[in-house]
Amino acid sequence: MSWLISPNLALDELVAQRRAAGESIVHLGFGESRLPVFPGLVERLVAGADRNAYGPVAGDAAVRSAVAGYFARRGLPTDPEHVVVAPGSKALLLALQAAIPGDVLVPEPCWVTYAPQARLAGKRVFGVPIPAECGGVPDPDRLRETIRQARQQGYDPRLVVLTSPDNPTGTHAPPDVVKTLAMIAEEEDLILLSDEIYRDLVHDPAATPILSPAELARSRTVVITGLSKSLALGGWRIGAARFPDTAWGAQLRADVTGYASESWSTLAGPMQEVATYAFGEPPELLERLARDRGLHRAVARAMYDIVIHGGAECRPPTGGFYVYPDFEPLRETLAGKSVVGGESLQRHLLENCGVAVLAGVHFGDDARALRFRAATSMLYGATRAEQQAALDAPDPLAVGHVRAALDAVEAGFAELAGLSPCHPPPRSPALTGTPH
Amino acid sequence: MSWLISPNLALDELVAQRRAAGESIVHLGFGESRLPVFPGLVERLVAGADRNAYGPVAGDAAVRSAVAGYFARRGLPTDPEHVVVAPGSKALLLALQAAIPGDVLVPEPCWVTYAPQARLAGKRVFGVPIPAECGGVPDPDRLRETIRQARQQGYDPRLVVLTSPDNPTGTHAPPDVVKTLAMIAEEEDLILLSDEIYRDLVHDPAATPILSPAELARSRTVVITGLSKSLALGGWRIGAARFPDTAWGAQLRADVTGYASESWSTLAGPMQEVATYAFGEPPELLERLARDRGLHRAVARAMYDIVIHGGAECRPPTGGFYVYPDFEPLRETLAGKSVVGGESLQRHLLENCGVAVLAGVHFGDDARALRFRAATSMLYGATRAEQQAALDAPDPLAVGHVRAALDAVEAGFAELAGLSPCHPPPRSPALTGTPH
Ligand SMILES: Cc1ncc(COP(=O)(O)O)c(C=O)c1O
Ligand SMILES: Cc1ncc(COP(=O)(O)O)c(C=O)c1O
Numbered sequence: 001m002s003w004l005i006s007p008n009l010a011l012d013e014l015v016a017q018r019r020a021a022g023e024s025i026v027h028l029g030f031g032e033s034r035l036p037v038f039p040g041l042v043e044r045l046v047a048g049a050d051r052n053a054y055g056p057v058a059g060d061a062a063v064r065s066a067v068a069g070y071f072a073r074r075g076l077p078t079d080p081e082h083v084v085v086a087p088g089s090k091a092l093l094l095a096l097q098a099a100i101p102g103d104v105l106v107p108e109p110c111w112v113t114y115a116p117q118a119r120l121a122g123k124r125v126f127g128v129p130i131p132a133e134c135g136g137v138p139d140p141d142r143l144r145e146t147i148r149q150a151r152q153q154g155y156d157p158r159l160v161v162l163t164s165p166d167n168p169t170g171t172h173a174p175p176d177v178v179k180t181l182a183m184i185a186e187e188e189d190l191i192l193l194s195d196e197i198y199r200d201l202v203h204d205p206a207a208t209p210i211l212s213p214a215e216l217a218r219s220r221t222v223v224i225t226g227l228s229k230s231l232a233l234g235g236w237r238i239g240a241a242r243f244p245d246t247a248w249g250a251q252l253r254a255d256v257t258g259y260a261s262e263s264w265s266t267l268a269g270p271m272q273e274v275a276t277y278a279f280g281e282p283p284e285l286l287e288r289l290a291r292d293r294g295l296h297r298a299v300a301r302a303m304y305d306i307v308i309h310g311g312a313e314c315r316p317p318t319g320g321f322y323v324y325p326d327f328e329p330l331r332e333t334l335a336g337k338s339v340v341g342g343e344s345l346q347r348h349l350l351e352n353c354g355v356a357v358l359a360g361v362h363f364g365d366d367a368r369a370l371r372f373r374a375a376t377s378m379l380y381g382a383t384r385a386e387q388q389a390a391l392d393a394p395d396p397l398a399v400g401h402v403r404a405a406l407d408a409v410e411a412g413f414a415e416l417a418g419l420s421p422c423h424p425p426p427r428s429p430a431l432t433g434t435p436h
Numbered sequence: 437m438s439w440l441i442s443p444n445l446a447l448d449e450l451v452a453q454r455r456a457a458g459e460s461i462v463h464l465g466f467g468e469s470r471l472p473v474f475p476g477l478v479e480r481l482v483a484g485a486d487r488n489a490y491g492p493v494a495g496d497a498a499v500r501s502a503v504a505g506y507f508a509r510r511g512l513p514t515d516p517e518h519v520v521v522a523p524g525s526k527a528l529l530l531a532l533q534a535a536i537p538g539d540v541l542v543p544e545p546c547w548v549t550y551a552p553q554a555r556l557a558g559k560r561v562f563g564v565p566i567p568a569e570c571g572g573v574p575d576p577d578r579l580r581e582t583i584r585q586a587r588q589q590g591y592d593p594r595l596v597v598l599t600s601p602d603n604p605t606g607t608h609a610p611p612d613v614v615k616t617l618a619m620i621a622e623e624e625d626l627i628l629l630s631d632e633i634y635r636d637l638v639h640d641p642a643a644t645p646i647l648s649p650a651e652l653a654r655s656r657t658v659v660i661t662g663l664s665k666s667l668a669l670g671g672w673r674i675g676a677a678r679f680p681d682t683a684w685g686a687q688l689r690a691d692v693t694g695y696a697s698e699s700w701s702t703l704a705g706p707m708q709e710v711a712t713y714a715f716g717e718p719p720e721l722l723e724r725l726a727r728d729r730g731l732h733r734a735v736a737r738a739m740y741d742i743v744i745h746g747g748a749e750c751r752p753p754t755g756g757f758y759v760y761p762d763f764e765p766l767r768e769t770l771a772g773k774s775v776v777g778g779e780s781l782q783r784h785l786l787e788n789c790g791v792a793v794l795a796g797v798h799f800g801d802d803a804r805a806l807r808f809r810a811a812t813s814m815l816y817g818a819t820r821a822e823q824q825a826a827l828d829a830p831d832p833l834a835v836g837h838v839r840a841a842l843d844a845v846e847a848g849f850a851e852l853a854g855l856s857p858c859h860p861p862p863r864s865p866a867l868t869g870t871p872h
Pocket of ligand 1: 087088089091111163166167195197227228238313337701
């Protein structure tokens, strides 16, 4: 069997190499919150250092009850017995796809990893376009239609992956859409896999409330979450899953735990200690989270303004740190530069304008679409000091290196629109240097 | 799909529950080095705390070159490009089984995880009995015979898993046996997966030298290792793999990295920092490793004496912290206690004698065989202070709680031989208490 490396990780390595070779690139290509670690988390890592024994596969009682409390505070009362922690939510998603029988339905576009994982697990993948209002969910009508057709062809679509807020669109489904999907799940006997890793990064929960499908389709929804995004801990590898409180849920949890015991064994002890603290949500950590969220919101909105100004259409971002513009209005102009689809657009931006983005096609979107994901979290700075400054600033957009990066992106997109000749953005120490 | 939890982890949880309920059990059931973390490792964990970015899938350049150096010092010159690190060698073994096509041959008995992983990867598993002199390898003649038969039946045996030193037998193959196996690999076009996680725990390398098949069948051997055993870091989850320096090796490494990028993403940054230090083998760490090895040797040999004294047959242990006795000489006596095979022997020892072991059948051995694995590393003490005392003592067998545990085991085995009535060993604080 042969698999390609995940395209986002591959792009990240490519950008690091080019930067090491001296090129100046604004990296909007990798879905990572590049911010310093909160010191309280480091304290817990140290406190957990003597946890060098293997321990229970699903995580020890303390971490599982912290995760249960986390979910309970979000309208999802949870027994610690229904929780599993792991080295990253990605590992859990793979185990779930392996454990749940049948084929899988994913939104189109969606995060790069769902479809390859499904194929690793021997599943057939059906993409369903997202609705006009948001990403992360299949359009309900087209979902019904895809299921009908798939069944006619002898397939067994059983699992639907939902992402809220979403990667790549930076938006999340309004409660009404979630209700419709939960209803369809009941009618069609589907299982919902709700990826809520960006949940705590909804920009403005009062204006755009979030609803988990687990609140509605309780017995048929598995939720996953993690600390990579909300606490900028991607490199620490901490994820968690919540299983339904039913006999089926218990069996599925046993299967996932069985899989874990043949793969990663258990989440590293020191990381369990960290997770116990983090999912416990002490006030100082919530305060830090609120600042992260404010930063993500400000920069994502600025990027939204830039792409709209550059002539693209775009859903306004509502959560996380992504913007997903559509340069369809510029199709004719771009054709003149031999840019005719996602891949050529991505290449043009990287090679001619010093802007690294990931084309929509990598998220399962139409190859001809002039869409890409811009991960705005990469703009906070190359050094810890810069990142901290962005985090501490009352107006992050006024911080020098953030402003410079946004201006460089704006110049790159202006070239797309034919508003200015293309030159790579000026070299600035704020924009070079390898990540971490 | 439905999988059982790994039997060794399941037994560990069972023992923890029984101890929590107040029972006194000598735990010889879990393959873990239960010793304190070396302080220098904790320092590196802290130093690595700010590595919160995802980073390269295979591990960063520093950790890969530390691992390459580690192998080079063992007669295996290695380019850092041929190394992958991961959260545990178990995760790498699964990825390798998924990436290498064909069916798999494993020694009988062998570590509990190989066969379930093979089945997860869709492989057929062929067990080949071990030779008289050692475990961890298939008997060469029977290997040839099994391959012939399997091919006749239309199977495609391609991969052979070797463990040296071995879990469960605590022995390792003499160089001559390894040479024969490497020759068979060439003749039969096999791939060797050499699990060398216990390599640094060979008790007496001068008396019983170790040879890696990678020194002979260079182009067709993948080696895995990790820090769980040699540095008592099971709960930290650090493993590494070394791929052959050939086009095929490069492709396999790419496939494993591709798999990793859809599963665990990368080894946690702080753990990469630890691994860089540990695989660099600074003198203070080698000194600690030598003390660990001395302790493992002393206690494993004491256990060997006990089982021989108890009437069993047994290969003398040469590496790691296991003894694998065969109570066949007592079959008649044991039948009188309704003990007729591995499972009933394991149950009898746990329920009547307060000794937890894992029956040979869990390692793929004959269900009727009166064999089990005793993991002696669990005897060093329940608390950090006790473990440290065992580690520091010039004669660990003279340390009170170690002696008491060995005596309790001796009493339990004496009962098997009908030498004394069975009573559970006396309660001692040294033997109770849940593992951390
Ligand atoms: C939607 C989504 N889910 C899950 C993950 C995986 O995160 P982790 O494995 O770090 O928990 C990511 C990371 O990019 C993501 O964007
Ligand atoms: C033979 C053998 N290989 C590999 C492992 C896995 O170790 P880890 O996943 O902790 O690296 C073990 C642990 O019990 C083992 O005994």
